[in-house]
Amino acid sequence: MPSEPKTFNPFPHDWHSTDYVSGWITHDVARDPDRRPLLQKMLSFAPFPREAKLEVLDVGAGYGVVTEEVLQAFPAAHVTLQDYSQPMLDLARQRLAARSKQLSFVLCDLTDSSCPQVVGGPFDLAVSAIAPHNLRDPEKIFACYRPIQDLLKPGGFFLNCDRFVEGVEPHLTELREAGFDRVECAWQQAPRAIVVAGRIDH
Secondary structure, eight states, X not given: OOOOOOOOOOOSOXXXXXXXXXXXXXXXXXXXXXXXXXXXXXXXXXXXXXXXXOEEEEEXXXXXXXXXXXXXXXXXXXXXXXXXXXXXXXXXHHHTGGGGGGEXXXXXXXXXXXXXXXXXXXXXXXXXXXXXXXXXXXXXXXHHHHHHHHHEEEXXXXXXXXEOTTXXXXXXXXXXXXXXXXXXXXEEETTEEEEEXXXXXX
């Protein structure tokens, strides 16, 4: 009698395990019909023309879903995918092989003080989706905002679509504290929200 297929358990996360990451992606792609329109909505708040040759940072890029949407919205963009999971970046590299000339991959932890120097930049746009909340601790999430702001060019923007379980207002406050001056919640369906944060243009 054949054994039943093993049920994937997404918790606890183990982002450094190739087997776990493969299982998680198989589990995750089922969300695409709901998520892809939300990513497109998030990118619609980027105040750049479609043909712009943007330098984009994908924060917590995972296996490249957000980057795929960035390249649909801005076909001439160059995207740097940052993640601290090597298995995720390996799979992103495979998925996006056809656009490899427009991509860079950086393995680092954004909460590490050396990460901004490794990532490079500066960037016109930083994007993230359903990633920072995985840090669990709000203080760790808040600590990422200044490094992201520092990596942006004057006039650059940070777009973040995430789960804000404790509410979005503390994040708006922390983004302002981090130096962003144009901060707003552009869309919300609690606990999910899209936050737009712009860096002063000077």
